[in-house]
Amino acid sequence: MSTAPVFAGPDAAVPRHVAIIMDGNGRWAKRRLLPRAAGHRAGVEAVRRVTRAARALGIEALTLYAFSSENWRRPAEEIGDLMGLLRLFIRSDLAEFQRENVRLRILGDYRRFPTDVVTLIDDALARTAANTGPSLAIALNYGAQAELTRAARRLAERLPPEQIDEAAIEGELETRELPPLDLLIRTSGEHRLSNFLLWQAAYAELLFVDTLWPDFGADELSAAVADFGQRQRRFGGL
Template sequence: MSMPKVSVGGSSGFDVPRHVAIIMDGNGRWAAARGLPRAEGHRRGVEAVRRTVRSAGEIGIDILTLFAFSSENWSRPQSEIRDLLGLLRLYIRNDLAELNSNNVRVRIIGDRETLSPDVKRLLEEAEGLTRRNDGMTLVVAFNYGARQEITRAVRRLAEELSAGRLSSSDITAERLSQFMDAPDLPDPDLIIRTSGEQRLSNFLLWQSAYSELVFVPTFWPDFDRAALEQAIFEYSRRERRFGGLAAAGS
């Protein structure tokens, strides 16, 4: 499938990755640098989510995955967790209608079993309302950890083995992929992390085997369309080999 083109920095003709995933980092440091409470950094981070979702749709990205809340975030102070969950509720209540009217389909990945009933209902509402939309897919990684996702997949695979529906010879990487949280979605072409940190932090470890990684110094609340386009420009300059050899003469 040919990829759409995007104009970046006054130039044109750069390939747009089909699937972009973003580790949204730096809300707290953004706030600290301005003498503001962390809650204000998270609030401004939600505004960056709105900008980025709109920009991704305008640019022509098919799938946008956002690392919203990790399974490790529960170790943060309870007051901060309440703030984050409150922002999630506000975002879904205030923005879901717009997402739906813009033909965006919302998908959730992560462990739902340990979530409170009201949070689970919100996530299910977002998925249910937008289920038939066929525009951009917005994947929200909530209560998500890649090691935990792989563990869940292995557990499901083991259940199939125990039930006799699979044999050991059926176990392949492709088979295990079928038990991940969103097996029907392609792996991310590009993973962006904001704030200058250069690690994946337990995000999409299985799916990122051949993803291009771009680390940007911008704190997440300041991330905008220009920063997204610059990351796409960097992606477009790279030669993706998927374990193969470089093109002749390169």
């Protein structure tokens, strides 16, 4: 969904759409001489803190990069741990989403996941579909290059080349029902996008922080929003 650019100054409003690459669970666990699974469990707690903080700040849409299409290369045991945490998160937090009028959305091909996980996700999507409050989008088995490839193929099947423009492509993206991306945060000190929202990030503000994801919370999100408010977004202008 496209809107006219907003040129933000020092008193800018809170970003409408924030995305986060949640990085650092493994390093958080290693520093504490704990198994990686403990880092992922702590990461789920950070998800809860940040989603609640985003609602309190008035952020309309929060998108979290939970499982990339490249994460299948990880050890089977770790993937199993992540699936278990996803099951637990959906079962334990769905009631809160309904109570807080949060609409859950999924980016990516989650149907590659175990059948029971797919069923849980389908149920959560159906039960929050009518909610009219903030959106929580979780990227599962998501890769931006694959997203763009699928969009191009669908458009090529039904439109002549001269009719394929930026608006047509945006209409095929999995974020088409979300506000334009304003702020993309990556935790843990890494400085790359890792195949996440490549199209949507074209004019988003980028923020790379050293904090490991399990240590990220309301204060860190508030600081990121404050940093965003100090930036001037020119969208190619002066």
